Each structure stands twice: as structure tokens, then as C-alpha cells.
Amino acid sequence: MTDTPPAVELHVHVEGTLEPELIMELAQRNRVALPYADLDDLRARYAFTDLSHFLDLYYANMAVLRHAEDFAAMTAAYLERAARAGVRHVELFVDPQAHLARGVGVEVVLEGVSGALAAAPAGMTTGLIPCFLRDRPAEEASEVLDALLASGTPLLGIGLDSAEAGNPPSRFADVYARARAEGLRLVAHAGEEGPADYVREALDVLGVERVDHGIRSLEDPALVARLAQEAVPLTVCPLSNVRLRAVRTLAAHPLPLMLGAGLAVSVHSDDPAYFGGYVDDNHRAVVEALHLSDEQVRTLALNAVEAAFVDDARRAELRGEVTAWAAAQA
Ligand SMILES: Nc1ncnc2[nH]cnc12
């Protein structure tokens, strides 16, 4: 029995799982010149001042991803680590536009990532959620949606990520309406560095079913009341929030406040290779820093199960695994 609950990982960017060692290996294999002397030099750059500072390195490191096999290797390495973290179901984000901008087509990205997902460890269920980059034009997102749909790759839904401040969700209303008509599930990053109003827009204009981060919702009591009332899932990433300085320290993280307000929060990893930990590390870190009770840990794990885009049978299985784990802890 592990010390962290069976996990449903709903907020992890596959490119954010690219570990420094694999960056160096792929750079060598693909003859990509990186501006780092060695691993230590690369690692020394992982001290971020804010979201944009992180995104600069995150996008720059993607230069080593050239072929479908590179995407497959990155995804397979993640799945192996996720299995050790106790992940039972993962809904994986991918950023197709970040690769398209480098001349790597949507089909190459999807072939590599979805190929590796198809070979996920036994018992782990998976889904893929491509995200649109909110700091690029909505027309480009619309073209990428066309390419995603044309690929024939099974997709769970769509998301919205990248630099949030000044890039409101409403710009993507048309793309989200089209995705919804195609039967895709809808999520978006909102209220990470952007204001509470962006969370409201994501719900009202995009019609999202889940909000990624959403921590700045706390600045707006009326919004908090609504999120609680409607049980809107919020996928919170504590180590990310500290490393991107959205929150001063882990001990000052608003997770207990969010739980106390009755919000449907769960804990996830965001970009684990960059922020110091996978979903199990995030769970361990918040339990220790915030002195969470067994009951709070169980609630977080069950909230993730309820927020997953799975069918009733799979949800019942996942619920059962969490409750069995909790019972064994008692
Ligand atoms: N934390 C984050 N916020 C916005 N976009 C991202 N892309 C990868 N990680 C992200």
C-alpha cells in the first residue's frame, strides 16, 4: 500500500514531463544544438520568476522533439513514472501549436503521443486533450482543430493554456463551440495568473466542464459560491503554483481554504519535470506542508475521480480503489 492515494491525473502537460536527461539525449540523437553546456547548466535555469519565464524555457526545450519516436519516448517515460506514482487514469495535455511553430506537424505529434498512450501500463486508462495556445491567434487554433479532427486520432477534449494575463478565454468562443459540436469535452486554464473574471468567462463563454488551476477564484466571493454550488472541478497544482510564484510558499497555499469553501478541488502536477514533482510528490508535499487530514486527502482523491471524463463503470472502479486505499490507511 502506497503512502499516496491511487491517482487520477487530470492536469499534466506531456511536454512538461520532458526530463533534463531526455532533453540532452534527444538533442544528441537529433543533432539539435542547445544553449546549455551540460545537465547542470540546464538544471540551473529551472528557477522561475513567473509563468512567462517558465514558458520561455518550456517552449525552447521542445526544440529536441522532431520525430514521432521522440514524442513516443517522452510519453512512454511519463507513463512509466506515472504508474510508480499510483496513477490509475490520466488525461494528458499536449500543445500541438508549439510544435507546428517549429515545422513539426500535428500528425507527427499525435502519432507519437497517442501511440505511446495505446501501450499504457496494464490497468491504467488514458485520454488525450490537445490545448490551444491562448497567446496565439484564435484563427490558428481553429485551423489546428481542423487538423486534429482530420487526423482521426481519438481525442477526449480540448484545453487552453500558455500565457494567461491579457489573453481572456472569450477570444476562443468559436473554436470551443465547434469542438463541443464535435462531441469533445471542454476544459481551460483560468485563474492561474489571470483574474477571477477569466474563470467566469471560461464557464459562461466557453462552456468548460473543468477549470485548470482556478486559484484566483478566491478573490471573488460570488464566484466561489457559484463554483461550490455547481461543483465545478478545479485542477490545482500546488508545486507549480509555488515554483511560478502564484503562491508565496506551499504552507501558504490556499488549498485548505478551497476545500473549506466546498470547492471540488483535486491535486495534480502540471509540468512535473520542471516543478519538482509528479502527482504523488504533489500529494505528499501538501499533506506535509498543510497538515491535511486523512479525510481531506480522501476528498481530494475522490474529487479527481468525479472530475474525470470516464464512463460510469470506470468511475465506479476508480472510486472503489480510492475508498479501499483510504480504508487501509485508517
Ligand atoms: N502552468 C501552465 N500554465 C499555462 N500554460 C502552461 N503550459 C504548460 N504549463 C502551463
Ligand SMILES: [Zn+2]
Ligand atoms: Zn497547466
